Amino acid sequence: MTDERVTEDDGPVGGSDDRSGEATESGGPWSRVVVVIAALVVVGAVAAAVLGRADPGAPPAISVTDARAGERVGTTLAVYLTLSNEGGPDTLVAAGSPDAARVQAHGTDEVGMMRASSELDVPAGADVRLEPGGTHLMLEGVGRSLAVGDTVPIELEFDRSGSVTVDAQVVPLESLVEDRPG
Amino acid sequence: MGAVTGTGIDQTGNDTTSDTDASDGRQTRRLVVAIAVAAVLVATIGLLVGRLGPRTSEPWSGTVLGSPVTLPDVTLTDTSGQPFNLRDDSAGTTTILMFGYTSCPDVCPINLASLGSALEQLGPNRSSSIRVVFVSVDPGRDQAAVVRDYLDQFDQDFIGLTGSAADLRAAQEGVGVDRAELGATGEDGFYEVGHASAMYAFNPDGRARIAYPFGTRQADWTRDLPRLLDGEQPA
Numbered sequence: 001m002t003d004e005r006v007t008e009d010d011g012p013v014g015g016s017d018d019r020s021g022e023a024t025e026s027g028g029p030w031s032r033v034v035v036v037i038a039a040l041v042v043v044g045a046v047a048a049a050v051l052g053r054a055d056p057g058a059p060p061a062i063s064v065t066d067a068r069a070g071e072r073v074g075t076t077l078a079v080y081l082t083l084s085n086e087g088g089p090d091t092l093v094a095a096g097s098p099d100a101a102r103v104q105a106h107g108t109d110e111v112g113m114m115r116a117s118s119e120l121d122v123p124a125g126a127d128v129r130l131e132p133g134g135t136h137l138m139l140e141g142v143g144r145s146l147a148v149g150d151t152v153p154i155e156l157e158f159d160r161s162g163s164v165t166v167d168a169q170v171v172p173l174e175s176l177v178e179d180r181p182g
Numbered sequence: 183m184g185a186v187t188g189t190g191i192d193q194t195g196n197d198t199t200s201d202t203d204a205s206d207g208r209q210t211r212r213l214v215v216a217i218a219v220a221a222v223l224v225a226t227i228g229l230l231v232g233r234l235g236p237r238t239s240e241p242w243s244g245t246v247l248g249s250p251v252t253l254p255d256v257t258l259t260d261t262s263g264q265p266f267n268l269r270d271d272s273a274g275t276t277t278i279l280m281f282g283y284t285s286c287p288d289v290c291p292i293n294l295a296s297l298g299s300a301l302e303q304l305g306p307n308r309s310s311s312i313r314v315v316f317v318s319v320d321p322g323r324d325q326a327a328v329v330r331d332y333l334d335q336f337d338q339d340f341i342g343l344t345g346s347a348a349d350l351r352a353a354q355e356g357v358g359v360d361r362a363e364l365g366a367t368g369e370d371g372f373y374e375v376g377h378a379s380a381m382y383a384f385n386p387d388g389r390a391r392i393a394y395p396f397g398t399r400q401a402d403w404t405r406d407l408p409r410l411l412d413g414e415q416p417a
Contacts, residue, residue, distance in 0.1 A: 070295070073335045076287035102370060106288070133379070133396045138287045140372050173295030177397050 061087035062122060062161050067154060067168040069139075070132075070176055072146045078136040079103075079154055079168045080176070083120075083128040092120040094157035101141025103154070107134065122158070132176045146170045242409075243402030244383065244392035246416040253277070253388040254356020258317065258345035261330040266343050268315075268353060269388055276410055277313045278394075280381040281354060281362065283320030284332040285372070289379045289396050290316075297381065298336040300403030310339075311411055317353060318344040319362035320375045357382060357390075383410055391416050 067081035077100070083092070095103040105120045120135070122128050130136050137154065146152060151167040158164065253269045260266045268279075278297060282290035294316065301309035316333055318324035321344045324332075329342035344350070354361050359378035367373040379396035383406075392410075394402070 070291055073291045073295075074284045074286070074332055076285050078287040102368070102372070104368075106374065132292055133289060136288050138374075140370070172299075173291050174299045174400050176292050177296060177399050178401075 058088035058124065060085055060090035060122070060124070060158070060161050062090055062158060062164060064156065064164055064166040067166045068171050068176070069146070069152050069168045070173040071148055071170060072142055073173070075140065075142060077139040077142045077146070077152070078106075078132070079139060079152065080130045080132060080136055081154075081166065081168065082130070083122050083156075085122045085124060085126055085128075087124065088160070089124045090122045090161050091159040092122060092156055093159050095137050096155045096157075097139055097153055099142055099144050099146070099152050100139035101143075103137055103139050105130075106136055106138045148172055240409075242392055242416055243398065243406045244394040245380075246392055247390065251358055251382060251384075251390040251393075252356075253279070253384055253390075254353055256345075256349055256353045256356055258343040258349055258353065259326070261326045261333070261342040263326060266341070268356070272313065272315070272384060273388055274386045275313045276311060276386060276407075277315055277384040278381050279315045279317065279357065279384060279390075281317045281319050281357075281359065281377045283318050283362075283375045283377065284324050284328055285320065286375070286377075289377075293379070293381060293396060293398070294333070294336040294340070296398060296400045297403055298340070300400045300407065301337065303400065303404050304407060308408060308411060312407060314340045316340055316342050317350070318342065319350055319354070319377050320364075321345065321347070321350065322364075354378065385410070385413075385415075 063084045063086075065082045065084065067079065069077050069079045092105065095105065097103050120128065128135075139152070148170055150170040152170065154166050154168050156164045156166065253272055255267065255269045257265050257267045272279075280290075280293060282293070284290075294314075297314060301312060301314070304312075314337065316329070318329050324344055326342070326344075329344065333340040333342045345353070351361055357378075359380070362375050362377035365374035365376065381394040381398070382390040383392045383394065384390045392406070394406075
C-alpha cells in the first residue's frame, strides 16, 4: 500500500512536477501572453467602441473649410468645400445662396453620372469633402457675374447644428483639378 | 646581423604579403573604378538614347485604351447650323471629342477650361492643329446659340455640336461611352444630365488610342498634346 502510495504519489507528483515544470517553461508563459493579449484586445475593443461610437447625444461640431467655386461660365456653378465634424452626427438638409435661385447637393459617380441628393450625412468625427468630379453644391440660376477673386456666400442648413454661412472663393476653373494627384 | 637578416626576412616576408595585399587592393580599386566608369558611360548613353530616341516608354497622362476607338459615321449639327459628320469632318485633324451640356456645373466647365488653357499655353501654331469638339447631349436646352455662347467663354474655335436624340445616341454608342441620362426635372424646371466625362483624343486617321478622364490637368494636356501632334502613339 505504502509502496503503491509512494509509487502512486511519486508518479503523479513527479509527473505533475514535470508537467508543471514544462508548463512553466513553455505553456505557462504562452498562456499568460495569450491571456494578456486577449485582455488587451478586449480592453482595446471596448475602448474603441466607447471612444469611436457615434454618440447620438453628443452635439455636432461642424466647421466648413476650403469653400471654393469655379468661375461662372453657364447659369450653374459648383461649390466645393470640406465639412469637418468633431462632434456627434449631423445632416446637411438644405443650402442656399443670395446669388442663386437654388442650391442643391449633387453627387457624381465614377462614370460622371450626377445624382441629386436632398440630404448629405456628416457622420461623427468625419471629414466630408465636396470635390471636383465628386459631390458638390450646385448653384442654379446664378444671376450675378462672378469673377476670380469674388466670393459667393453659401448658407448651409444642418439638421442639428442649424445654419452655418461660409464664403466660397471664386477660382479659375482649371485650378480646381490642379492639386489632384497624377 | 642575424637579427637584421631575420628582420629582413621577416620584413621581406611581410613586405611580400603587404605587396600582395596592396596589389590586390589596387586591382580591386581599378576594378571598382572601371565598373564606375562603365556605369557612368552606360547611364549617359541610356540618357542620351532616352532623350534623342523615340520616347515610346514615356508614360502618357491620358488613359491608353485597350482597343482603339473609331469616330462614328454620325452627322450632327454645328453651332452655325451646318451638318458636321464626326468621321468625315474630323479626318486629317487631331480631334479632342467630349460629351456634355452647357448647364453642367462641375465636369464640363473644368474639362473645357483645363483643355482651353493648355491650348493657350501651346501657342497658336500648335493649338490651331488641334480641334476640340463638344457634343451637347442636352438638345432640349442647348440650342446652337446657347452652345456657341458657352464655348466662346473657353475658346472661340471650339466646335459645338448637337443633334436628334437618335443621332446623339449613335454618336455615344459609336465612341463607346455610356449614354447620357436626363435627371428628374425640379420644381423650377431645371434638370441635370448624367454623361460621360472622359475626353477622347482622335488622331488624323479618326482613331483614338487615348482618353483623358475628368481631372486631367492643364499640365497633363501640355505634356501629351505635342506628342499626339507629332504622331507619337502609345505602345
